[in-house]
Amino acid sequence: MYKLSMPLLALLATFGAGAADAQTATPHFDNVTLRVATFAGSWPDLIKAELSAPLEAAGIKLEFVPGTSAQFLAKLVASKGQAAPFDVVEIADEDYPDFRTGKFIRQIDLKQIPNLSHLNASLYDDYHVANWLSEPSIVYDVDKFKAAGIPAPNKFSDLEDPRLKRRVLVADISSYISYYEITGLAYENGGSEKQPEAGFAALKAITPHSATSAIGQVAQLFQSGDIWAAIWPAHIAQRLAAAGLNVSVVHPHIQGKQVAIARGYVGITTNSEQSAAAEYYINAILAPAVQTRFYQVGGLTPVNNDVLQTISSSAALDKSGVPFVKLRPEDVANAWWPDYTMINRRDWSRQFDRVLATN
Amino acid sequence: MSVTAPLAKATSAQNRSRFGVLSLRPHIRWGGAIGWAWVALVLLFIYAPTLVIVGASVDPGKYLANRAFLQFPPHGFTLHWYVSIPPSLWKSVWISFELAAAVAVGAVIVGVPAALGLVRAKFRGRSIAAGIFRTPLQIPFIVTGIAFLQTLQWLDGTLGLRLQSSFSGLYLAHLFVATPYVISAAGSAIAQLSPRLDEAAASLGATRWRTLWRVTLPLILPGIFAGAMFAFLVSFTDVTIAVFLVPDDMTTFPVWVYSSIQNDLDSSLPALSTLVFLFSIAAIILLQRVVGLEKVLRGSGARG
């Protein structure tokens, strides 16, 4: 009978790491139900496909509460003082300040999430951890621009070209993308988050086709030739290219950074009784399996640097060989985003509506 | 010249148009043709978007990868989208159907007595009562939707009555906006009944209840059906109110369509919508055979 040698044992241990990645022992939970508040539709299916089995093996049963970050915030406000309506909650960048000031999320024991070592330091802190990224950018139809003799855009302000009148779609203020377009335009024209007037003036000069938060509509409008360019996350270009359109992506550089990044965070609610299970879950969604699925099916940019490294070598390219989405870890590290603490969202919404209405 | 000569000329066989309507003069036929052309154009206008959706439902797109957008006219033909409709979407159609049917029944139960009372009772505040029953249609649906939502939240917060997770809130809101149609249609039908019918029944020894059940109700049945059909229609196609009141985990068909358009367009959307439309046509034709729509529409009187 063979005795398993130490090196062989070590090798087997590495194979057995699986979804729990980098954890030496699998913690066991006593059949707890973890309520995760996240996007509706097919998003929970993405997560369940990878995580139902391993989590159940660890004694955690997943239950999803559908909605948006803003809706979850409203629910937490409504249930203040009572039991938390969910344990893990999807937090949008722009809502995070409200989650903190309302004390709706608790501190996370980061030591319980070893996968954080694969994340860029700017993507997490004690209260929230990023689990996906998107890259607001300019997506444009190369053929239409060439036919009209318009040079390829470099920055948001290039969309003010009179030949693009009513041919540029902008993101609606109800979507996080809008904060990038307004902030970006502001910085390009001498303003900032605190002084966005230049951004709104530039938005007006663009004379947008329309404002929307519906990705389906953006794809439809590109195909029908109604719009020639859109300020939208870059991954839509992959979808359009796959459907036969010659589109390209430009990532505007603001304040010396190469790419705009929007983060989708998760946090743990203050009154949750399952914080240990929640931390285990958060660690699990940072693992390569889920992160790869977020990219392949959801079209989002992963946060796990290992995954980024792997997929950046096979990133989808446009007709001129440039990747649509910037997927190298160093790109993600050198990104810009609006400082939401300096933005009065109510004020920006009213201004946005005013600019769009007078078009 | 006799007085009847023009009448004789008018009614002569030569002057009957193709459609069997008595024509008085030749240029009325001209007016008739223009009228039909207008009808054809308006029908085309009404049906154009629906035909586009039907056409897009058979367009293959690039269905090996999830379709990115809809095309019309279709570049090919496929039934792929029809067979790949997910079960959860069929469920939403079924939920809409159940809800609308329940609303129609409820609207009749509430509306017919109200119509009887409004038409037959003589009291001072009658027009005010009639006005109250009309208000649901004067308040914009979006206001109704938000108002009911807030009321449900208030009930939850103050009385602990959790109604949001069920369809009861939506049912009440739909009942609220659908019943006026039943009241109006049934009311018109009741108003056209001759009072002699009740007197005749009474003189033959029928009790009030029997008269109501055996004489009045059967006669106003077309009106009730008309109202019930409108009630069903309002509930089945409503988006504005349902969007606020639908529970988290289940949704109605119109709300699913609306959120699908607002978020990511589901590829099977045109296919399922076409099926629902075809089913509606079949149902209406059936209703037409059973009840007789022309009685319903002519008999519901001058809604003036």
Place this chain on the structure above:
Amino acid sequence: MRFRWGLLLLPPLALFLILLGFSQFVFLQSSLHEDLGIGRLGEAFTLSNYAELWQDRSYLDSLFLTLRLSALGVLVTLFLSWPVAYRLSRATPRTSTLILTAIVASSFVTLPLKALGLTILFAAEGPLMQALRALHLVDAEFRFLGSSFAVEVGYVHLAVTFEIMMLFSVLQAIPVKLEEAAAIHGASRFRVMWRVIIPLSLPGTVSASLVLFNLLSGAFVSAVLLGGGKILTLPVLIDRTLVLYSDYGMAATLAMLLLALIVTANIAAVFVASRFNRTGELVT
């Protein structure tokens, strides 16, 4: 009649009063409270929301936009529907039933679907838009989505089926014999229309148009899906105020503004209608 028919009325009336009063009260009274963000309202009564209505021009602009689009929608729908209703009312029962069935069937298609169909139909490079450009009816820059034209088309789609059915029941109540009598007495087709049919159908038409105005003023789906975020009618603004910033106070205030518009229009219409007697002659 010893039997009190009025008793039948009481349960439905009670139900309606509860549903109406309760819901409207809970919602509309929040217009008198200050918004504290994320769906919370202040304790004290305040008129600050109404003051904001007055101070911010864009709210009043929205009111006038709603009024303009609804009124135009009513006129266009009337223009399209009246001849159809008249033609059907004078047709054989078989034909009119067939066509009315088709019209009713079309209203079973929910409005978001029609909006989607319209966007595809009016695609910038599609045959319809190319034809419109060739006929110089629109310029090269015109885009369907996001134009008030698109919202109007949506409005008309919403309204036309109801209008045809309402006008049909009004017009078919006017006996054909009246037209024949007038014609026999020498009236031309035009005079028959002008002096007989239109006056008799006027009260019904005005009433139907009022219903339509109410409907269009509150129309939300068309404006949202076809307006492209640029056509901000009051219903759209109410929805945005609620969904974007959970401001129940301001949403309720805007709802009050919309109700004020509708009530004013209804009163004005009733006043105008009362100046005409039953046969459609102006009474001074």
